[in-house]
Amino acid sequence: MSTTEPSPHLLSGRRPELPVPVAETVVPVDTSTSIVLDGAGPSMRYRPTPLTMHDDIRYDTSPGGRELRLDIQVPDTPGAKPLVVYLTGGGFQFANKENNLARRTYVAKLGYVVASIEYRVIDDGATYRDTVADVKSAIRHLRAHADEYSINPQRVAVWGQSAGGYLAAMVGATNDLPQFEGTGNPGPSSAVQAVIDEFGPSNLAQLAADFDTAMQDEVYASGSFLARFAIGPDTTSSVIDDPAAVAAADPSTYVTSSTPPFALLHGSHDHFVSASQTLLLHNAIRAAGGTSIRYVIQGGDHGDLSVLLEDPASAKLWSSEQVMAHIARFLREHLG
Numbered sequence: 001m002s003t004t005e006p007s008p009h010l011l012s013g014r015r016p017e018l019p020v021p022v023a024e025t026v027v028p029v030d031t032s033t034s035i036v037l038d039g040a041g042p043s044m045r046y047r048p049t050p051l052t053m054h055d056d057i058r059y060d061t062s063p064g065g066r067e068l069r070l071d072i073q074v075p076d077t078p079g080a081k082p083l084v085v086y087l088t089g090g091g092f093q094f095a096n097k098e099n100n101l102a103r104r105t106y107v108a109k110l111g112y113v114v115a116s117i118e119y120r121v122i123d124d125g126a127t128y129r130d131t132v133a134d135v136k137s138a139i140r141h142l143r144a145h146a147d148e149y150s151i152n153p154q155r156v157a158v159w160g161q162s163a164g165g166y167l168a169a170m171v172g173a174t175n176d177l178p179q180f181e182g183t184g185n186p187g188p189s190s191a192v193q194a195v196i197d198e199f200g201p202s203n204l205a206q207l208a209a210d211f212d213t214a215m216q217d218e219v220y221a222s223g224s225f226l227a228r229f230a231i232g233p234d235t236t237s238s239v240i241d242d243p244a245a246v247a248a249a250d251p252s253t254y255v256t257s258s259t260p261p262f263a264l265l266h267g268s269h270d271h272f273v274s275a276s277q278t279l280l281l282h283n284a285i286r287a288a289g290g291t292s293i294r295y296v297i298q299g300g301d302h303g304d305l306s307v308l309l310e311d312p313a314s315a316k317l318w319s320s321e322q323v324m325a326h327i328a329r330f331l332r333e334h335l336g
Helices: 101-109 128-145 163-171 213-220 225-230 245-248 275-286 312-318 321-335
Strands: 035-039 051-061 065-076 081-087 113-118 151-161 194-198 264-265 292-297
Touching: 035 321, 051 101, 051 113, 065 101, 065 128, 065 213, 081 128, 081 163, 101 113, 101 321, 128 151, 128 163, 128 225, 151 163, 151 321, 163 194, 194 321, 264 275, 264 312, 264 321, 275 292, 292 321
Parallel strands: 035 292, 081 113, 081 151, 151 194, 194 264, 264 292
Antiparallel strands: 051 065, 065 113
16 A cells, blocks of 8 residues: 655656767747647646555566566555556666656556556567567556456556657557567457557657757667667668668557547657657548547656756656646546
8 A cells, every 4th residue: 555655746766877869959849730738837736545556566578588567556446447557768778667656646546557567678689569569468467467456458548658658659559450469468458448658759760850960860870779679689770771660660550540549748849759750640640530639748858858958847847737637638538
């Protein structure tokens, strides 16, 4: 049972070194089809709902023998509750499930079971297909143990930031596509009913499209972390040299009119992932006849990484009651 609550401004657990390059300049963001939020007002305020915590639960073991684990927050309220699976960021180079505890706690106290998972990363030799398979395996595990954790298996959302936002988008866009399922925890469905993607990449060959030339050169370098994630661990190519691989790794490739509803959020001053990445996906979903809503956080940078850029004011925007209320509303509308 939880007895303390995290500070609303403590957005991460262990604070890593910056895993990816940082832009010096950012072009103005396109807000023409989006809702602009300024993050003004108070920080998010917790409901008094008590929570039960279940930490370090093994949900799968990778082919290389790595145990993959998750943490679960369960509201101490009657009945089965919708599930929100949280996917941390980390540039596809680390995946600390302890991250973003404050905002996860906010959502759990609204009445959702919230599970934060770890997944394989580039140092494990993983590509996007492996990481997507890990997330789907975790969803199947949680559905298989729905009674144990008071989960309503018919109501599942994925919510991610940065690399985790990308994975959330890929999981939602590839609902029921067998080539992304993997072999972990066979049986239950891995399909989700809603997706929240906060500043996640989409088209990896345009990840630095809004940034200065030096940033683009580093991101698109041959054999970069991005190329290894999209093409393969031993590649010496650049993502801009392999359009087929980039398209296969792009959630926009898979969206249809049956794609679950998306909420996309991006900061107007993101120095890590071009804000146009969520716009590309937003437009693709709408063009396919799906449901998507996009929010631009005016003055916002890359979530909690803003703190590492000595910009704590930008980081606080993401934990404002204003921003979190829109996330809560989206979950309520699509999960209940």
